[in-house]
């Protein structure tokens with residue numbers, strides 16, 4: 001697809017500056033010498049940059065995009081204003097890019113902390129900003145139930161309501177319907193469910209899901225989809241996928257705020273390659289602002305997940321952001337970025353933090369363990385977070401042992417900063433053309449959580465969901 005929504009230069013000085021930057025680009029663009037690029041569809045030689053301007057800039061504030069990105073690898077810009085997607089660099093399938101939204105620019109790859117109830121648990125928006133989070137995920141389903149879309153609207157929209165002025169993505173509620181299992185019935189015209197808060201009856205059609213997200217005022221909304229647990233039969237997975245496709249077309253048609261909200265389509269299809277292919281082909285034919293890979297991290301093995309991510313990612317258009325939903329363990333982030341994913345969200349960093357599970361470069365530790373009773377070191381020696389620069393592991397363990405609120409907060413700060421810093425490091429490695437080396441060094445040291453224990457957890461959950 002050709003780049004769209006390019007705002008051209010408006011005066012001679014700007015055009016001259018652009019030309020010189022462009023010449024610099026051409027001079028520095030060389031044929032790929034790294035054999036890894038043999039697998040890349042966009043090597044350094046594919047630069048087609050013009051001098052483009054952010055559509056959001058006013059006439060008095062036009063800064064060439066080329067001044068703000070590493071010039072050697074700037075590739076192109078796409079999407080409809082006020083949204084833009086800039087691909088700045090790629091290394092193999094890994095991409096360094098930026099998503100421009102009405103509430104600011106999101107450097108990608110990025111991890112979105114989860115603010116289900118319009119708050120990242122235990123943290124203020126200022127904390128989250130200081131952590132370097134460029135965007136948050138909130139949940140339309142939960143906010144629809146409580147406090148209600150009308151309340152959020154009366155308070156000036158979700159950004160004002162929660163005191164967060166940067167971009168927000170809202171999940172549509174499809175996954176919540178899946179995870180609430182026996183409270184929900186899925187029908188062709190939508191879902192019918194009982195509120196987990198007060199038992200009241202509700203129904204949400206695809207058009208409602210779009211309307212709710214437009215009412216909340218998120219920058220990025222998600223299509224309503226049907227997620228299905230791992231272990232379902234091929235025919236069940238196909239049925240859910242076809243329903244997801246019908247809902248996607250209805251969501252696309254229902255959009256009425258394209259000037260302030262973009263909608264991402266969701267590819268389903270379980271772990272069946274032919275269904276994933278069919279889903280990717282259909283969903284991309286609807287021309288969404290971005291594409292998500294849904295229905296993963298629901299009980300399949302890591303190897304299966306990586307295979308599906310690699311397959312689907314290669315089928316998605318390069319000129320749109322790619323989002324892997326609900327995945328956030330450090331090793332998964334590194335593997336998925338290496339397969340071309342740009343956006344992630346997951347409750348894992350904050351949820352495990354509140355249980356005392358803290359990320360380190362060697363793997364996740366349990367701060368409750370007695371080995372930290374007199375540990376004078378920070379949780380992670382190389383971490384630059386507030387927790388690690390101010391407190392010992394022994395103090396953090398003490399807080400957890402006493403059930404002190406500060407423990408939850410300090411642990412959340414650390415885990416989120418660990419993940420956000422990891423994303424920043426991956427972005428830097430892609431820009432430097434060193435992603436594979438970064439991945440190798442990280443994975444050699446990081447010990448993932450035991451896979452058998454992880455799958456056992458999913459087994460319990462799937463059983464509960466099927467209930």
Ligand SMILES: [Zn+2]
Nearest residue numbers: 383385388414
């Ligand atoms: Zn830390």
